[in-house]
Amino acid sequence: MQHTVTSPGALSGLLVLDLSRILAGPTCTQILGDLGAEVIKIERPGRGDDTRGWGPPFLKDAEGNDTAESAYYLSSNRNKDSVAIDLASADGQQLVRDLAAKADILVENFKVGDLKRRGLDYETLKTLNPKLIYCSISGFGQTGPYAHRAGYDFLIQGMGGIMSLTGFADEDGGTQTKCGVGIADVMCGMYACVSILAAVNHRHKTGEGQHIDISLLDAQVSWLINQGVAHLVSGDVPGRLGNGHPTIVPYETFPAADGPFILAVGNDTQFQRFCVIAGAPELAEDPMFATNADRVRNRKVLIPKIRRITIERDAADWIKTLEDAGVPCGPVNDLGQVFTDPQILARDMKISLPHPISGSVDLIGSPIKMDKTPVIYRAAPPTLGANTANVLKRHLELNDDEIAGLAEKGILDLGLHTSDKGQEKA
Numbered sequence: 001m002q003h004t005v006t007s008p009g010a011l012s013g014l015l016v017l018d019l020s021r022i023l024a025g026p027t028c029t030q031i032l033g034d035l036g037a038e039v040i041k042i043e044r045p046g047r048g049d050d051t052r053g054w055g056p057p058f059l060k061d062a063e064g065n066d067t068a069e070s071a072y073y074l075s076s077n078r079n080k081d082s083v084a085i086d087l088a089s090a091d092g093q094q095l096v097r098d099l100a101a102k103a104d105i106l107v108e109n110f111k112v113g114d115l116k117r118r119g120l121d122y123e124t125l126k127t128l129n130p131k132l133i134y135c136s137i138s139g140f141g142q143t144g145p146y147a148h149r150a151g152y153d154f155l156i157q158g159m160g161g162i163m164s165l166t167g168f169a170d171e172d173g174g175t176q177t178k179c180g181v182g183i184a185d186v187m188c189g190m191y192a193c194v195s196i197l198a199a200v201n202h203r204h205k206t207g208e209g210q211h212i213d214i215s216l217l218d219a220q221v222s223w224l225i226n227q228g229v230a231h232l233v234s235g236d237v238p239g240r241l242g243n244g245h246p247t248i249v250p251y252e253t254f255p256a257a258d259g260p261f262i263l264a265v266g267n268d269t270q271f272q273r274f275c276v277i278a279g280a281p282e283l284a285e286d287p288m289f290a291t292n293a294d295r296v297r298n299r300k301v302l303i304p305k306i307r308r309i310t311i312e313r314d315a316a317d318w319i320k321t322l323e324d325a326g327v328p329c330g331p332v333n334d335l336g337q338v339f340t341d342p343q344i345l346a347r348d349m350k351i352s353l354p355h356p357i358s359g360s361v362d363l364i365g366s367p368i369k370m371d372k373t374p375v376i377y378r379a380a381p382p383t384l385g386a387n388t389a390n391v392l393k394r395h396l397e398l399n400d401d402e403i404a405g406l407a408e409k410g411i412l413d414l415g416l417h418t419s420d421k422g423q424e425k426a
Helices: 023-033 088-103 122-128 152-161 181-204 216-222 225-234 270-275 281-287 294-299 299-310 315-324 342-345 386-397 400-408
Strands: 015-019 038-041 058-060 065-072 082-087 104-106 132-138 210-213 251-256 258-264 330-332 350-355 358-363
Touching: 015 023, 015 065, 015 088, 023 038, 023 181, 082 088, 082 299, 082 386, 088 122, 088 386, 104 181, 122 132, 122 386, 152 181, 152 216, 181 210, 181 216, 181 270, 210 216, 251 299, 251 315, 258 299, 258 315, 270 281, 270 315, 281 299, 294 299, 315 330, 386 400
Parallel strands: 015 038, 015 104, 038 082, 104 132, 132 210
Antiparallel strands: 058 065, 251 258, 258 330, 350 358
């Protein structure tokens, strides 16, 4: 589906300078771009964002060959201009300072102290632009004993506790397992975006910018949510329950004759309905299972009984019958099934945007639906350096000769290598 919106977005008029890479920062700035902000993505000449080489898969060109655009990079970089500047050079640092002087928001995820050595830290830039909202994303934050460490999603999932809750129990042959996507990075990007929008509102009232310090570890700990607070309240250290829920039973996957399905009983009435449909009304009448608290306490007795019942019928049969009775349930879809699901398609969660190399590229849509200022899909993720000249002309009023001179020195990349193959970038 080709899906573009040309009306101004909610954040139209805001200029974002994106010095981030990988996933947390780019997730944040892609959301800002979707909502209408202009996002200038600063990348390294010749190489760009690390994730450009994180494949396969890579986007194919018209002849079916791999390009330099990895699917990983494409996942979080639409609605941005790619400007390739060498931040190791004094001239490159000055260009970024000049852009920061005009920006509303700056997002960076360098190691603590790296940008200070280059004169691109908040304390330096706020003297040029007191209204600048400067968001630092790091593994462990700007303070504390771990501040100097590099942070990666997998590491943070382990340190932040979510892996201790994910996977099947030891007695069921399980082990600690990370989530199948970089959820620590993504959620950190979400918290960063919320913080930036709060800072924008503060600036509306006061005229002043501020420094935002967001860390992957802090964000990870914050979304332990009910499990984290349950530990703080009880002192107990929860273990792994596979697909089970710590305080609701039955609420997990169950085997059908042709594969698993999800049964998500949320209250006692729903459990009673399930038991009737399952041909086992006596389970709902048993004092061991009558209330949810009873079922949680006796899950190891109840779950095997339910599994022996569900295995007798196909998943689709269970799902239809239970849905008709108002008992929450559903399939366990693979990604092929997800992106062909009629509800997903109706909600524009699969989109297609024009791309200069492949002709078009399919992407995941935004979940944000706003009736007055809808999400804007202006452009696919840019090729490396594709917008360098245009941005420097518009925002810094550099002329062609100045830009060409900087490019000759290797300070700028003007994006003249879009046919590079992904495997050469990796």
